[in-house]
Amino acid sequence: MVGASLAGLMTSLALARAGWQVTVLERAGARRSSSAALAVDPPDLVRLLGQEASATVLPHLAHDAADVSGGLPVTWQALHSGLQAAAAEHSGIRLHHHSPVVEVGQDARQAWAATNTGAVHVGDLLVGADGYRSLVRAAVAPDRPDARFAGYVLWLGVADEQGLGSVRWPTGLDIRSSGGHLLLGYPLPAPDGLPTVGSRRLGWAWYDASRNGLLRRIGAVEGSVVQHSLRETDIPEETYAELAAGARQHWPAPWSTAIIDSIERRAVTATPISEYLPDRLVAGRLVLVGDAAHVPTPMTGSGFAASLADAEALGRATAATDAHEVPVALLEYEQDRLQPARSLVKSGQSFSRSFAGR
Incomplete structure (x- = not known):
């Protein structure tokens, strides 16, 4: 997993729940700050993470959002703190902070990510959750890598x-x-x-x-x-x-x-x-989630929900999957998530064009 922001942490927890051993490489430190807020529906988190991980995450969120089924604003920082705590507690997840990834690659049997220290991490699949300037996206969609x-x-x-x-x-x-x-x-x-x-x-x-x-x-x-x-x-x-x-x-x-x-x-x-409108989410054993996969304007109000849906779909598609079956499972994930992701980005583009006067 490249990236330990919200999408990366949610996807790590979903994959670990599906039985995978997950290594997470994050360029930043463990302490992250943001003034952003987002709408969170706690039952969605419980469905994605399960009761045990949710019991760690929800106390970090605002009291109002933790007690109500509707999506109420919580700070990005509080949600990230809760997800990070849940990932740190999970025996199937290894978090590596201050580990910038400088190169990714794959062959028919495995995928890998190399950090700036020369360390190479190898796995059956590699998830790009590295945001709107995604390095993994450049490998998945080299013809159109930039938001x-x-x-x-x-x-x-x-x-x-x-x-x-x-x-x-x-x-x-x-x-x-x-x-x-x-x-x-x-x-x-x-x-x-x-x-x-x-x-x-x-x-x-x-x-x-x-x-x-x-x-x-x-x-x-x-x-x-x-x-x-x-x-x-x-x-x-x-x-x-x-x-x-x-x-x-x-x-x-x-x-x-x-x-x-x-x-x-x-x-x-x-x-x-x-903004990034994706044509693909998968290439072989490489797969994108969150802002690496699709970047809508925040005005849609659905970016976090889309990232959660990505994590849920990837966990579901790869559950009980053998290593040699991973590329097929990832294509199932793409079939599930590509059109909803495109629709979300397109829904915000008309606002952006109007607001920016383009």
């Missing part, structure tokens, strides 16, 4: 209630549009998962198609390919000032208050949005 820049950036932040003063607390997801900008705001519980008044949080995601020049100047986008996201230190001071002014102009309280609080703390990240 394409969609023409806009997503600013993200989370503000603590105690830093916002007296504001009217929202009860659910709020979607706002203003002058070519779009905002998604969502309430989150306290870091301990409880909805304690005074300790809650507000998450926000600001879609902005007016900063493409900035993205290209700092190298976040080159040509039609996104090279990297922007962390707090990548964002110029003048851009912070412009964002604060734009928040006052475009958004009402409590969202303007939350955005300005995040800006003042320099707790803002930015993700140039990519």
